Amino acid sequence: MKTMIGLPKGSLQQKTVELMNKAGYGLRFSERSYMPDLDDPSLQPVMIRAQEIPRYVADGSLDAGISGQDWVAENRSKVKTVTVLGYSKASFRSIRWVLAVPERSPIRKIRDLKGKRVATELVEVTKKFLRQQAVKAQVEFSWGATEVKVPRFADAIVEATETGASLRAHRLRELATVFTSQTILFANNQAWHDPAKRKVIEKVALLMRGVLDAVGQVGLKMNLRQKDLKQILSLLPALKKPTVAALTDKGWVAVETVLEEKQVHKLLPRLKECGAQGIVEYPLNKIIH
16 A cells, blocks of 8 residues: 655645655656656655645545644644654745734734734644733734735734745834744654554655755765875865775875865865865765764
């Protein structure tokens, strides 16, 4: 029996499909299909809104899913977090759900929301936040374009942001962070305790985590004289100690390591000055720890 996994349709779709393909799954879409094919007979993906995936995983309609911690919390879904993936629509940073008001609003503190109207997609999480602040306010569901709801339709909003740029563009002022969310891979308890399905889910986690851990990293290899090895090793940052192998030419060794791509432009001239030759930089698809 195939393991059913929910993949997010919408804002996270492009990044998720890109990562799945880099992981080696080879997703193939037919026109208007919500069940793409992929190169693994043990796994069946279903494209569905991220907001709904936690609910369907929790009730057993799906075995596993990829969505945000925000929607797991909003649905109060009891699921097993397998791994934190941590990517978002445009970056690899967390999403913040922020409480915001118009720049000129007289509302300055959270307690000023007493008796006011708050619009958001994240209704249950927002209600919980306000209860914790001992503030009674009317929280209503927003079907989208939440930033334009204030001040005509609501006194404040709770909206997701990566950089805050959209809020600033709409002349909104942040009052507080209501919830911080990352994208996660999760499973329902029944699937997690099924050895066959758990193996499939753990494979997805391993490969996707490997792709994400390789982001911004490159491999570097070079040849050098044995006498220069100590000095060159002192220059090399690495995940672990660099690999050193003897060459057929006596007194020469090959060194290979992994480092952040942004370090390379400063490092290469110094390596060359210290005697490194045949330096090769190459991209990485996955790093499996």
